[in-house]
Amino acid sequence: MDLAPSNRRRFLKHPAAIAGLAAAGVDPSSAKTPDLDAPSDGERNLHEYGARSHYETAIRTGALGGPLLGFRTPLQNSVGIITPGSLHYIVSHGYDPPDIDPRHHTLMIHGMVDRPLVFSVEELQRLPSVSRVYFLECHGNTAPSPLRPSVTVQDTHGLTSCSEWTGVPLSLLLNQVGVKKGATWLIAEGADVQKHSKSIPIGKATDDVLVVYAQNGEALRPEQGYPLRLFVPGWEGINNVKWLRRIKLADEPYMSMMESTKYAVIHTDGTSRWFLFEFGAKSVITRPSGGQQLPTRGFYEITGLAWSGAGAVRRVEVSTDGGKTWADAKLQEPIARKAHTRFLFPWNWNGEEAILQSRCTDEKGQVQPTVETIAKFLKIDLDYIRKSSTMVADFNAIQPWRVDRSGKIQNALL
Numbered sequence: 001m002d003l004a005p006s007n008r009r010r011f012l013k014h015p016a017a018i019a020g021l022a023a024a025g026v027d028p029s030s031a032k033t034p035d036l037d038a039p040s041d042g043e044r045n046l047h048e049y050g051a052r053s054h055y056e057t058a059i060r061t062g063a064l065g066g067p068l069l070g071f072r073t074p075l076q077n078s079v080g081i082i083t084p085g086s087l088h089y090i091v092s093h094g095y096d097p098p099d100i101d102p103r104h105h106t107l108m109i110h111g112m113v114d115r116p117l118v119f120s121v122e123e124l125q126r127l128p129s130v131s132r133v134y135f136l137e138c139h140g141n142t143a144p145s146p147l148r149p150s151v152t153v154q155d156t157h158g159l160t161s162c163s164e165w166t167g168v169p170l171s172l173l174l175n176q177v178g179v180k181k182g183a184t185w186l187i188a189e190g191a192d193v194q195k196h197s198k199s200i201p202i203g204k205a206t207d208d209v210l211v212v213y214a215q216n217g218e219a220l221r222p223e224q225g226y227p228l229r230l231f232v233p234g235w236e237g238i239n240n241v242k243w244l245r246r247i248k249l250a251d252e253p254y255m256s257m258m259e260s261t262k263y264a265v266i267h268t269d270g271t272s273r274w275f276l277f278e279f280g281a282k283s284v285i286t287r288p289s290g291g292q293q294l295p296t297r298g299f300y301e302i303t304g305l306a307w308s309g310a311g312a313v314r315r316v317e318v319s320t321d322g323g324k325t326w327a328d329a330k331l332q333e334p335i336a337r338k339a340h341t342r343f344l345f346p347w348n349w350n351g352e353e354a355i356l357q358s359r360c361t362d363e364k365g366q367v368q369p370t371v372e373t374i375a376k377f378l379k380i381d382l383d384y385i386r387k388s389s390t391m392v393a394d395f396n397a398i399q400p401w402r403v404d405r406s407g408k409i410q411n412a413l414l
Ligand SMILES: Nc1nc2c(c(=O)[nH]1)N[C@H]1C(S)=C(S)[C@@H](COP(=O)(O)O)O[C@H]1N2
Pocket: 088, 089, 090, 091, 092, 093, 094, 136, 137, 138, 139, 189, 190, 191, 192, 195, 196, 223, 224, 225, 236, 237, 238, 239, 240, 241, 242, 243
């Protein structure tokens, strides 16, 4: 049982708990009687570590294990570009995060190195640090599926979030261990029951990969990998190993369980692609969006998020007429590379049916495709995308929302 001071006070006030103490041979008169004028433990705790207003109700949705794999961020309520830690999406194959005491947790770097080293969390926190804003996304995000609802933007796009991450550049740690010539891959492993592990090419590792210990100004949340995670900017979520405990340098990828099974992409011709890393250009209108209802005709600011694994978002266009015409949205500054970028677009709804869409162009000039373009590229038809339970991974199609004349908004993708 957790007997931290605040919990202990609550415990002692409870008559049954006091009786329990007596039975356990502890003198119950040593328990303090409550001071009625003093703030309750609940109030005191809220001042010590805050909570949002009880009028605010946005929550993550979903459950692990079933067809709703992952807890999704309520993007329909998002503002700006930072996702609060409490609402960051979660994909953990082991379900519950391991309970790791940071005083006893270590990161070992070994394999093809000159000097294998073990770092404590405290030692990592003494090293030169960086803080950067980056999105994170599961490659299954947005994949259409007959097995789960795709009504709201939380259903369709909720497996992406964006935070300011703080940690140590991996390149700095690799310099300390001395990477041997011929080492071309690293294999990162987590301390969860499944020992989630992932092979990553060394070029990326020495580019912008971080070993992070903090998120949005506080320690990582347990669900996000407390006390350490690998952060691999712009690359599929699976690379970002949580509860990181080991990095091994090697001269080949390891084909670990997740990367060679669940996260391999199966093509219709029976072949499968094992390694795909960088996300393309993607965007979605978060408000107004699926499942919402416009109360009256008149002015609405259309707003949404755009991002790309390749770098910065250069341009977002919005169409309100089903793609006949497009106009540039305003991008909210500052714009960070490999981060969510908020776009804003003024709109007057005249009460007629409208189809709202956004289209992202990134710094490499990649333009977000339509679902038809994706189908053509993958040599599959729309019906396959609509009905197959085989996931179309890295799905970044333009997302249309249909507003009907009553103001009701529905997903108009397929
Ligand atoms: N140790 C460990 N790391 C992991 C996973 C996991 O199950 N265990 N899931 C991966 C996948 S598939 C994704 S999409 C991201 C999700 O990170 P988040 O839960 O912080 O959003 O973590 C990755 N890292």
